[in-house]
Amino acid sequence: MQHISGVGARIIAGAALGLASPAIAGGTTAGTRIDNQATASYDGPGGTVTVPSNTVSLTVDELLDVTVVSADPGDVQAIPGSADRVLTFTVTNTGNGDEAFGLASAGTLGGDDFDPAVTAIVLDSNGNGAYDAGVDTVYVAGGNDPLLAPDASVTVFLLSTIPGGAGDGHRGRAQLSAEASTGSGAPGASFAGQGQGGGNAIVGATGADADASGFYAVSAATVGFVKSATVADPFGGTSAVPGSVITYSLVATVSGTGTLGNLAIADAIPAGSSYRPGTLTLQGAALTDAADGDAGELASGAIAVRLGNVAGGQVRTVTFQVQVD
Ligand SMILES: [Ca+2]
Numbered sequence: 001m002q003h004i005s006g007v008g009a010r011i012i013a014g015a016a017l018g019l020a021s022p023a024i025a026g027g028t029t030a031g032t033r034i035d036n037q038a039t040a041s042y043d044g045p046g047g048t049v050t051v052p053s054n055t056v057s058l059t060v061d062e063l064l065d066v067t068v069v070s071a072d073p074g075d076v077q078a079i080p081g082s083a084d085r086v087l088t089f090t091v092t093n094t095g096n097g098d099e100a101f102g103l104a105s106a107g108t109l110g111g112d113d114f115d116p117a118v119t120a121i122v123l124d125s126n127g128n129g130a131y132d133a134g135v136d137t138v139y140v141a142g143g144n145d146p147l148l149a150p151d152a153s154v155t156v157f158l159l160s161t162i163p164g165g166a167g168d169g170h171r172g173r174a175q176l177s178a179e180a181s182t183g184s185g186a187p188g189a190s191f192a193g194q195g196q197g198g199g200n201a202i203v204g205a206t207g208a209d210a211d212a213s214g215f216y217a218v219s220a221a222t223v224g225f226v227k228s229a230t231v232a233d234p235f236g237g238t239s240a241v242p243g244s245v246i247t248y249s250l251v252a253t254v255s256g257t258g259t260l261g262n263l264a265i266a267d268a269i270p271a272g273s274s275y276r277p278g279t280l281t282l283q284g285a286a287l288t289d290a291a292d293g294d295a296g297e298l299a300s301g302a303i304a305v306r307l308g309n310v311a312g313g314q315v316r317t318v319t320f321q322v323q324v325d
Pocket residue numbers: 062097098099100182194195196201
């Protein structure tokens with residue numbers, strides 16, 4: 001039996017990790033054994049005497065923590081009635097052990113103008129950060145819950161249909177939530193023996209569940225289309241008589257925050273009149289009558305002009321002339 005005595009007695013505590021453990025944000029990896037042995041020393045008659053304590057071994061419990069963040073830089077633009085519009089999220093295991101996470105979505109939420117109908121949760125199974133239809137794996141609750149190592153993340157997509165009645169500029173919110181499959185609850189709640197490496201699993205500061213929202217913004221466009229005519233008769237007047245020249249003006253005005261794709265104008269030459277060759281114009285510039293490389297032609301008794309994609313706020317004007325027979 002050794003006794004610690006004397007003014008020179010010192011207690012030194014030293015800790016040694018039983019396993020090499022990588023530094024992770026969640027702290028020491030769950031299941032790591034921490035052995036701790038203290039020593040005492042004192043000045044004995046023959047010099048310093050060192051006395052070791054018993055070794056105390058602890059296994060690091062698993063903290064269950066998760067974060068979900070929106071990965072979209074802003075609102076995702078969508079047109080009314082469109083399907084499979086994609087919101088992107090990142091789910092990260094911020095705990096210190098391997099954990100699978102159950103996912104859930106919600107589209108019927110307040111704080112917005114409409115409810116997107118969430119149709120699928122999809123895992124970015126090829127890891128490219130982008131939704132690949134038919135390639136990335138559709139999530140099935142309890143079937144393919146993503147298993148994440150500490151600090152690991154998975155990109156998750158929510159696919160939604162935008163209601164047909166959603167108005168231009170309106171926003172709709174959808175939410176992704178993730179929950180540790182071991183369990184969640186109040187921070188500090190413990191699941192005995194369920195931690196990685198044999199310790200307990202303990203709910204961390206996040207509550208072991210998290211959610212985040214993304215927004216769809218409706219970007220719609222409509223076109224107003226107005227046709228007008230001016231008449232020049234052979235006598236310097238404006239009567240429509242045989243020989244009068246009618247100049248038709250077709251004005252397409254696109255409004256809204258979106259873009260109309262492949263807007264096209266067609267107008268049949270009215271009965272009782274004949275097209276005046278070489279009079280077709282777009283934005284004041286002449287178009288050839290032939291079907292060639294430019295945006296319009298006369299074909300099958302009608303003029304046709306292709307305006308392409310036209311964004312809200314823009315106007316396209318087409319003119320042509322006919323002569324009264
Ligand atoms: Ca775990």
